[in-house]
Amino acid sequence: MSSMSRPGASQPDDDTPMNSITASARSVTQPGTRARSRLRAPGARTWLAAGQWLVTLLLCAFLIVPVIMSIMAGLTVNYFKGVSSGLTLRWLIEVWTQYHGSVWLSLEVAAATLVITLLTGVPAGYVLARSRTRLSRIIEEFLVLPIALPGLASALALLVIYGGFTRLRMSAAFIVVGHVVFTLPFMVRAVAAVCASSDLRTLEEGAASLGASFFTRFVTIVLPNARPGIVAGALAVLTLSIGEFNLTWMLHTPETKTLPVGLADTYASLRIEIGSAYTILFFIMTMPLLVAMQWLGVDATGQRGAAAKRGNASAAKRVANDVKTDVAINAAYPATNTSARPSSNSVDTP
Template sequence: MKTKKKLHWTPVTIAQAVVTGLTLLFLLAPVVQMVLTAFMKNAFRGPKAGWTTDWISKVLELYGDTIIRSLGIAFGTLVITILIGVPCAWVLVREERRRWAGLLEEALILPLSIPGLAIGLGILLIWGGWGEFRQSNLFILCGHVMFCLPFMVRSVVAVLRVEPIAAYEEASATLGASPFTTFMRVVVPVAMPGIIAGGLMVTTVSLGEFNISWMLQTPDTRTLPVGMADAYASMRLEVGSAYTFLFLVILVPLLTLMQSLPERIRRRMAEKRSK
C-alpha cells in the first residue's frame, strides 16, 4: 500500500507556492472578469446593475452562424488532416533514413514558421480568382488544413518512432495480410494515441485560428474568432465578453481532453500488451 508523502514547507517551497499562486491569479483574473462581464447588465456599473443572460442570447442571434461554421470547418480540418497526415507520418517513419524524407518533413512543418497572414495571402494569390471557391467555406478550410496539418503529422510521427512498427508490419505480412490491411489494422491502432492528441490539437487550433480566417473571410464566411473580434469592435463590451464565454465553453473541454485522453489510451494499450 502506497503512502502519501507529506510536503515539508520550507522557505523555498513557500516561495514557489507564492509565485505559482500569483502566476495563476495573473492568468485567470482576466478570464474570470470576462465571464462575469458576459452576464452583467451593464459592465461599467458592475454587479450593482444586476445579472442577465440576454447577451448570450444576442450573440447566438447575431453570430450563431459563425459558431456553427467554425465547428464545421474544424471538423473538416480534422478529417482531412487525419486522412493526409497519418499516411504521411507513416511514410516519414519508414523512410526516415532517406534524405528526401527529411526534406519532406521540413516542408510539412514549414507552415508553422510562417505567419498566418502570409499563408492567407499566398492562398489568395493562387486561388483568390476562383469566384465560387473564393466565396465558399472551402476556401477557409484549405487555409486551416495547411496550417494544422503539421500538428497531426508531428504527433503521429512521435508515437510511431517509439514503437517497433517495422517488426509489427513484418509480422502482419508473414500472416498473409495485405499492405492496406496491415496499415489499417496494425499501423493505425499503434498510432492512435498520436492521432487522438493530434486531432484534439488540430481541432482547438482550427477553432481559435484568427489570422488566416481573417485574411480569407468574406461577409458570408466569418468564423468564430473573426466574429469575436467584430463583436468587441462594433458591439457592446458585454456582447464581446459573452461571445468569448461561448468560445471558452467550446474550447475548454477540448483542451481538457487534449491533456488527459492520450495518456489514458497509452495506459490501456500498455495494459492490453501486458496481459
C-alpha cells in the first residue's frame, strides 16, 4: 500500500523527452509560419493603389503618345514611312522661314497683354480682396464672365462694338484688347486670392498709424505680399495669350497672324510634316512658361510658402503690438511731457 500513489499526489514527469521534442518541433515550425504570414495575399488597399496607378499611367499614355508622334512627324522626312525615312530639320527651317513673323507678333501681343493686365488686374484684385460687400462679389462675377463665354462669342461682341474703328480693327492692338478681356480674370483672381489669405489689413493699419501714405503702403506692403499671386497670374496670362486661338482667329487679319492661327494654316496645307514642325516650334515657346507655372505651384504649397505665411503673420503681430504700445505710451505720457516719454522699442510688449 505504501508503494501506491495517492490520487492527489504529483506524478513524476515520465514523458519529458516527448515534451522536449514537441517544443523543438514548434521552434522549428515558427519561422516558417512567420514567413507564410509575411507572404499573405495583398489587401484591398494594395489592389486599390495598384488600380489607381494603372489608370494614371494609361491616362498619361493616352495624352502623351499623340504629342510624341506629332513631334516625330515634324522631325522625319516622310511621316508615313516613319523614322526609317530619316531624320531632318528641313520642316522646322521651312516653318521658321515662313512664319517667324507670327512668332514675334505673338510675343509682342503677349507682352502688351501682360503689361495691361498688371496695371489693371493687380489693383483690382487688391480692392476686391479688401472689400467684402455684395457689390464687389457682383463685379468679380462680371470679370469672370469672359471665361465662361466661348472665345468666338467674346470676339463677336468686340467686333460689333469696336469693328467700326478701321485702324484699330486692322492692327494688332485689336487682338491685344481681346486677349486682355480673356486673361484679366486670371490675374485678378490670383492676386485677390493671395491678398485675401494675407493679413494685409493689420499691416496697413500699423503703417498708417506711423504716418505712411496709401502709395507707400501699397508699394512696401501690398506688392511684396502679393508677389506670388502676381507672378502666377503673369505666367498664366503669358501662356493663355500665346496659345489663344478661338478669339484670335475671329479678330486677326492677313497681316496679324499669331502662332495659333499660323498653326491652323499649316495643318490646312495638307502637309502633316509642316504642321508637326510648327507644333514643335509652339512647344519650344510655351514649355518654359508651363514649367515655370508648375514650379511656382509646387513652391507655393511647399515649405517656403508656409514659412513665408508664418513670417507674414508674425510681422503683422509685431506691428499690432507696436501700435498698442504707442497708444499706451501716448495715454500715459501726454504731449506736454515728452522728456519722460519712453520709446516703443524700450517697452516690452506681451
